[in-house]
Amino acid sequence: MAKVKYYYDPETLSYRKIEAKKSETLKKSVLWVLGAMLIAFFGFIGFSQFLMSPKERTQKRELENLQLHYELLSKKMEESSNILTELQERDNNIYRTYFEASPIPEEQRKAGFGGVNRYKHLDGFDNSEMIKNVTKEIDVLSKQMVVQSKSLDEIVSLAKEKDKMLASIPAIQPVKNEDLKRMASGYGMRMHPILKSWRMHNGMDFTAPTGTPIFASGNGTVKKAHRSSTFGKVVYIDHGFGYETIYAHMNKIVAKRGQKVKRGDLIGYVGNTGRSAAPHLHYEVHKNGRPVNPIYYYYGDLTPEEFVAMQKASQQKGQSYD
Incomplete structure (x- = not known):
């Protein structure tokens, strides 16, 4: 039961009951309702995960884990691509030059993949773009590694022949002529x-x-x-x-x-x-x-x-x- 408040009226020399104004009452009611709604909203957010089913919680964790691994995989692929680029430059400018072999054209090293619908089967998922990007990067990196691997096989073969070539090339005077x-x-x-x-x-x-x-x-x-x-x-x-x-x-x-x-x-x-x-x-x-x-x-x-x-x-x- 709400307390009743009074005030002293000097004109009547008596206590009168304090009457609440209607505007004040309405204002308090609105604030109370808003407060209750905010409490309910934040309470729902805070306890929403407890309201998830076990399957939903598992899927949420898997999605977060997938996104984390995607970031790590992208970083590793970038590092591998940088290492491969450096190896390609050394291959063309040092190894192949030393063994008198023609450098591999850039078009052959960086050649893309044909077909506009190559990755169409990856559409329709919540993270299709992410999956397609990773798949494309892996495909390009894999192809460049195949080209480089074949080049290194050729360099190894040339290296084995190098000693034989150096011994075969004419390199001395055919007569011992000191004068x-x-x-x-x-x-x-x-x-x-x-x-x-x-x-x-x-x-x-x-x-x-x-x-x-x-x-x-x-x-x-x-x-x-x-x-x-x-x-x-x-x-x-x-x-x-x-x-x-x-x-x-x-x-x-x-x-x-x-x-x-x-x-x-x-x-x-x-x-x-x-x-x-x-x-x-x-x-x-x-x-x-x-x-x-x-x-x-x-x-x-x-x-x-x-x-x-x-x-x-x-x-x-x-x-x-x-």
Whole structure:
């Protein structure tokens, strides 16, 4: 029962009952109703999870867990993509360059997937976009890894062949000639000693006494060992990897056709056979079927100073010995 309040009226010298105004009563009623509604609302929010069924609570936890794992997976895929990009750059700019292999085109590495409806089967879920994005990222990353894996397999194969290639490329002088002034003629246009006309001299002439040993300048197989009207007694060695060497005007051939030789093996002796003006060795290096300057293939034999001296001597134009 509500308490009744009174006030003292000095005019009547008596206590009168305090009457509540209707506006005040209405105001209090509204505030009371609003307060009750707020309490009910927040109470519902606070206890809503207790009102969920066990299945709903499980699904809610799974969704939260899925979102967390998605964020972690996205971060890991980004890190993996960065590592793969760095590996691709090293692959193209270091590994493939070192082994003289063509770089893999960017279009091949970054090629996408065909078909606009490739991920249509992932539509219709609450988190379809999230699932589709993750699936696309995984597909792209997987394809790039396949391309890179094949590239590394090729690099491994090239690396295994590298030692063989280095041993096969011509790298030493075919005659042991300490006096570089005895190199009679270099690569280029020279006056032919017999035909008396300027002709392209495709090799280098080393003057040496008859019987001076001649050595293979790299590992390979003797392709020819015979006598010709121009080169006289001559040996051709196929070194593989596009390289071939020719040793002409020999006095005696030691190597046999089909024989496997190694760099430094004796293959014959200096002579004056064929179209030759004096005892010497005419030596040629061919790359992919074309003659090249042999001076660039003595790196296993000459010091930088000796190379410069030989280069100067080889550039002197004059008469060749064949």
